[in-house]
Amino acid sequence: MTATDTLLPALRAALGPAGLVTDPDQIGSYLTDWRGAWSGAAAAVVRPGSTAEVAAVLRLCRDAGVAVVPQGGNTGLCGGAVPDxxxxxxxxxxxxxxxxxxxxPANQTITVEAGAVLQSVQEAAAAAGRLFPLSLGSEGSATIGGTLATNAGGTAVLRYGTMRDLVLGLEVVLPDGRVWHGxxxxxxxxxxxxxxxLFVGAEGTLGVITAAVLKLFPAVRSRATAWVALPGPAAAVELIEVVRALAGDRxxxxxxxxxxxxxxxxxxxxGVRDPFPAPHPWYALVELSDTLPGAGLAEVLETALGEAFDRDLARDAVIGSGSAQVASLWALREGISEAQNAEGPSLKHDVTVPVSRIPEFVERTDRALAAALPGIRVVAYGHVGDGNLHYNLSKPVGSADAAFRARADELARVVYDSTAAFAGSISAEHGIGQAKRDLLADYEDPLELELMRGVKALLDPAGLMNPGKVLPAG
Known part of the structure; x- marks a missing residue:
């Protein structure tokens, strides 16, 4: 009799029929990430309905010596929520x-459980006349627990910060089943x-986040959005300074x-179209917002763009004239990841470099990749104001999928070696998961790894919380 043979009846007794899923036809969606890049198998899927039930699960799994893989909306890009x-x-x-x-409302906070979908939290805040500012392309399925576990950033980091900046308190079930009421x-x-x-960004390797107190902000009542054609990334770095000087934290x-x-x-x-009649090398999507109605943000944006044209930073620009047009501009940005998948395998690299060095990083890394694989298509985009680029790769036109995938590690090294040369990070907001776990030993300070392993050993001495994720072996 195996450990799971005795564990599953105990889990069923603790959770009831709705809390334990073992039917292979029902657990398939939990075993593969949304891109199909990572797949695994599992003895069961548990679906606790309360913090007490999460605690019961972890106690039972600890006693049986069975590893646990926490999972939120399963929208991650690094395989962090997929079992082995x-x-x-x-x-x-x-x-x-x-x-x-x-x-x-008076404390400007909302307390939500970890399985709450990000969009539902945004809507609950809006119904109370408040704003929860985290915004992601996957916000209709990403959960609060998952965004905390990976320290998600999104499109509003410039003004509001990452999830680490947006959380005030946590409730966490530790690997031994104790509950930290924080x-x-x-x-x-x-x-x-x-x-x-400790738990934000830990990808479920130290415990299970079950609830969080999140910061709220006054509702946005004015907004202005522009789509700007640029000659290159150097113009983007200069343009953001022009806009920031005029708009401040708006x-x-x-x-x-x-x-x-x-x-x-x-x-x-x-349903998307190019706002301009001719293509341009690069584009920026700029958004200002304010809590005041009628704050004159379009005029501020027009002034900034006028200066940009005077300095030859912009080639063309359009300011969204209504909610439908603004949504269509954002669709051009938020549709990139899914659209790239239609071109075959997508090798995704989520990196950060100092903002001032983005132009040089892009030029040098593009050149190195082209030398390594002529015809490679670089899909570079991101949150330039915080230095975060999604530096993704698609195969040369007409080449075989398998041959491109076979070179994934080699091409990743090109990107990450360049990132390290610019004093950057190989993970900005998508986490480490399985995808980058073994790379940390080459790009992270050895003392930092030693300290992280010490924390892991203290909280999870049996190594049962999401094993094989984040920390490299050794």
Whole structure:
């Protein structure tokens, strides 16, 4: 009799019929990421409905020596929420834990369970006249737990920061089943170590986040959005300074995209069109927002663009004239990832370099990739204001998928070696997961890895929380 033979009846007793899924036809969607890049097997999927049930699951799995893989919306890009191929792990889905526990307008906070979908949290905040600012292309399926586990950033980091900046308190079930009740909605709390930051970005390797207190902000009542044609990434870096000097913290979003990125969207996404009659090398999507109605943001944006044209930073520009046009401009940016998949295998690299060095990084890395694989198509886009580029690769036209995939590690090294040369990070907002786990030993400071392993050993001495993710072996 195996450990899972005794574990599954105990889990069924603890969770009831709705909380345990073992039918192979029903668990398939939990075993593969949304892109189909990572797949595994599992002994079962558990779907607890409360923090107490999560605690029961972790206690039972610890006693049986069975590993647990926490999973939110399964929208990640690094395989961090997918089990291994052994079939002995248990996937813990937070999909039934979706409640808004409390919304405190005076304290500007919302307390939600980890399985709550990001879009539903945005809507709950809006219904109370508030804003929860995290915005992602996958916000209709990404969960709060998943965005915390990967420290997601999104398109509004310039103004509001990443999830690490948006969380005040956490409730976490530790690997031994104890519950840390850290749901404090305090802006000031200097009572020792700030433990919540251990779990944000840890990808479920230290415990399971079950609820969070998140910051809210005043609702946005004015917005202005522009789509700007640029001669290159150097112009984007200069343009953001022009806009920031005039708009201050009303600059909420500044996205940059190469022509190759936009061309894929125009070719494969329905209902989109090029705002300009001719193609341009690069584009920026600039958004200002304000809590004041009628704040005159279009005029501020027009002034900034006028200066940009005077300095030869912009080739063309259009300011969105209504919600439908603004949505169509954002669709050109948010459709890139899905559109690239239509071109075959997509090798995704989520990196950060200092903003000032983005132009040189792009030029040098593009050149190195072209030398390594002539005809390779670079799909570069991202949040240039915080230095985060999604530096993704598509195969040369007409080449075989398998041959391109076979060179994935080699091409990743080209990107990451260049990133390291510019004092950057090989993971900006998508996490480490399985995809980059073994690379950390080459690009991370050895002392940092030693400290991280020490934290892991303290909290999860048996190594049962999402094993094989984040930390390299050794």
């Amino acid at each position: 191929a052994s079939g002995r792990q248990v996937v813990l889905s937070l999909g039934r834990m979706r409640r808004v526990r409390e919304l405190d 749901l404090r909605g305090l802006r000031k709390d200097n009572t020792g170590y700030d433990l919540k930051h 600059l909420t979003g500044f996205e940059v995209m190469s022509r190759q990125s936009v061309a894929f969207v125009l070719a494969h996404a329905a």
